[in-house]
Amino acid sequence: MRLLNTSTLRLESFFDPYVPRYAILSHTWEDEEVLFEDIRDAREPLPVHKKGFTKVQGSCRQARQDGFGYIWIDSCCIDKSSSAELSEAINSMFQWYHKSRRRYAYLVDINAPAGERSVSFRQSRWFTRGWTLQELIAPRDVRFYDHNWSFLGIRQTSGDNPGTLEDMADEISNATTIPVNLLRWYRSSPWHSDSDSDDSAVLDASHPPAPPTEEEVTSQLTKALRVFSVAQKMSWAAKRRTTRLEDEAYCLLGLFDVNMPMLYGEGDRAFFRLQQEILKVSDDQSILAFDHRSGYGGRGFPEEGITLLADSPKYFVDSQFERPPLYPPSWPGEPSIETELLLSSRFLEIGLCLCPLMSDDGLDAEYLGILRCVYRDDFMSHPAIPLQAVDRNKMIFQRIRGRDLRKISPLDLDSQHEINGKPIR
Structure with a gap:
């Protein structure tokens, strides 16, 4: 240097x-x-x-x-x-x-x-x-x-x-x-x-530590x-500005301990590449816990037109999502869910607890994918991303463009509940 x-x-x-x-x-x-x-x-x-x-x-x-x-x-x-x-x-x-x-x-x-x-x-x-x-x-x-x-x-x-x-x-x-x-x-x-305790009682003042x-x-x-979760770190940058659009991503490399080549001129694809690098080293699902702004969806995988990842750290403004609890969310009696994130050239493989929403004709029209992270002020609740099936047999889903996160809280399973006006099955 x-x-x-x-x-x-x-x-x-x-x-x-x-x-x-x-x-x-x-x-x-x-x-x-x-x-x-x-x-x-x-x-x-x-x-x-x-x-x-x-x-x-x-x-x-x-x-x-x-x-x-x-x-x-x-x-x-x-x-x-x-x-x-x-x-x-x-x-x-x-x-x-x-x-x-x-x-x-x-x-x-x-x-x-x-x-x-x-x-x-x-x-x-x-x-x-x-x-x-x-x-x-x-x-x-x-x-x-x-x-x-x-x-x-x-x-x-x-x-x-x-x-x-x-x-x-x-x-x-x-x-x-x-x-x-x-x-x-x-x-x-x-x-x-930072604690109020006096450690000097147990330390020898005549031989201070190196x-x-x-x-x-x-x-x-x-x-x-x-x-701190990925979403929390993103939120610290959400209201900050850079002269070059690509620097929204480049200025965060060290914070996430990742590296990638600089390609000035690529625009918001730089932030997409940053998230790809983060996914290679982290299984923190809070990277998906962002809200859409003005009905505009994230970039996701552009080859397929799938909305999945965010276009900018601005999507994480005021994020309230903490690191996940010890165990991922799951339905009673169901086996535990593997929550590892695996990134391929076209898809993101992720273990999610899926909550189907019933349509008027009784068919599953939409799903909520419950993420393994929690609300800062409510450790019992999880954010969920709205999904629609691309191929239900192969368990391929895409995020619904322009739809924000939903909060999933513990329910009394003996009673009827609705989310966004639709009953949970």
Whole structure:
């Protein structure tokens, strides 16, 4: 990877495992950003005439003050004219963010008088951009600065941070819907805990524990992300925007720990490919727990015209679906259902509990496929997707276009019940 020397403001290249400690700048792009071609040739003068140079200069100054000799900035550390390099960088970014020792979130549209927190902190457009989602979650240490590089606060306090730094996790959670326990994923030592218990009673203060290794830090983040369902992670990106449509998918690769080639120009098919990659490594059925918007269905498998998968993370806005319970939904007396998701070139094989809806002539006109995930405020209820049979003998169904999810709750099987005005058989 290329890093910017914070003293010379020149690029230097490094390869694992010889990458030095570095910080990262997180920002929203403005006019006249300093690009790779502006500083690639050390024989040429620095582009001090560009508006974006002040931001680069400020981030390097802050990094130097904090003891970092190098910083990574996306606008100038990637040669975007090389499609191969751009693809590699996008697939590696989450890990680059994660391995950084500190991330500076520069809120160019916030001005805090005398270095005090601006009341409009949550209104910064930094919180509305797609790429800043993983930039907020992946690093162990995220610090916020306003337009004048006045310090605003820190994502979370930990043993690595002085107690005087203001922990902003609760406010960030309110602004982004990302749960506080994920924002506080990093633990520098067993001394730091969110619980009210005093662990010091069982720890020897004269021999403090060693800081976590890089492997242990990665394990902390992996375990923290594993708690949340696919639908929940999608919901964090649902209200964020990207300049390029394809970046709606590309900016989420690290969050789901998947990789795929970059194909700018493919439009919303990028998000379809992202879901394909997720299905290869996950059996989380909440990936199907989205609502259609304005009667427009998901892309699904375009060769067959089948509506199945979503076109955008916007379909998961305000998702309320948690990780599945220990056992999948099933009818009393029926054998357990295998819930593994198997993706082929034309179909998605999935184990579902099917609830047939009876039509006026007594025939099964529609079905509800009950997903193995639960409502956040009601662990006994499951979302169900509306289906119609393509071939009932071969158990092939397709999602009904323009129909939203249905909530399935435990029923008294001795009484008659209806869903959407139709009796359950």
